[in-house]
Amino acid sequence: MLIDVKNITKGSSESVVWEGNVTLPQDYDNNEVSVKINGNITNTGEDRFSFNGMGEAEIKTKCDLCLKPVSVKCTFDMAEIFAKDSDDEGEWEYSDKILDLEPAIIANILLVYPMRVVCSEECKGLCHICGHDLNEGECGCDRTYIDPRFEKLRNVLDKEV
Numbered sequence: 001m002l003i004d005v006k007n008i009t010k011g012s013s014e015s016v017v018w019e020g021n022v023t024l025p026q027d028y029d030n031n032e033v034s035v036k037i038n039g040n041i042t043n044t045g046e047d048r049f050s051f052n053g054m055g056e057a058e059i060k061t062k063c064d065l066c067l068k069p070v071s072v073k074c075t076f077d078m079a080e081i082f083a084k085d086s087d088d089e090g091e092w093e094y095s096d097k098i099l100d101l102e103p104a105i106i107a108n109i110l111l112v113y114p115m116r117v118v119c120s121e122e123c124k125g126l127c128h129i130c131g132h133d134l135n136e137g138e139c140g141c142d143r144t145y146i147d148p149r150f151e152k153l154r155n156v157l158d159k160e161v
């Protein structure tokens with residue numbers, strides 16, 4: 001998402017409205033995210049531009065419990081500084097009067113990326129024996145089975161009490 005800033009003179013701003021897709025780093029499953037960005041870019045002088053605005057991302061992912069496709073909407077605020085040939089950690093670098101907003105958008109999405117996604121708070125998940133979606137009813141498996149290693153542990157704990 002490139003912004004040409006050569007016509008933005010010192011002290012003036014331009015509005016930025018953008019809708020498109022960004023790609024998150026590989027370890028995020030389904031890493032194509034559709035994004036809407038709405039903000040202002042300002043030439044603050046000394047080869048610096050600030051971008052202030054807000055974004056809305058729609059992340060298509062899966063329910064952690066039943067694996068059904070779920071899309072999650074996240075919003076985020078952006079307050080970014082772009083500096084020419086900067087190696088300051090708090091600033092994004094640009095060159096040739098072109099700013100690339102995409103790395104800043106991705107960084108903001110990762111900050112609000114949901115740690116846990118469920119299709120509904122009542123999701124019953126999948127049967128761990130047969131894989132049946134328990135939201136659609138019982139499968140008849142006996143899921144009271146306890147791993148023998150835990151059984152042994154339980155005996156140990158019982159003795160200690």
Ligand SMILES: [Zn+2]
Binds near residue numbers: 068119120
């Ligand atoms: Zn679910």
Ligand SMILES: [Zn+2]
Binds near residue numbers: 132139
């Ligand atoms: Zn089952």
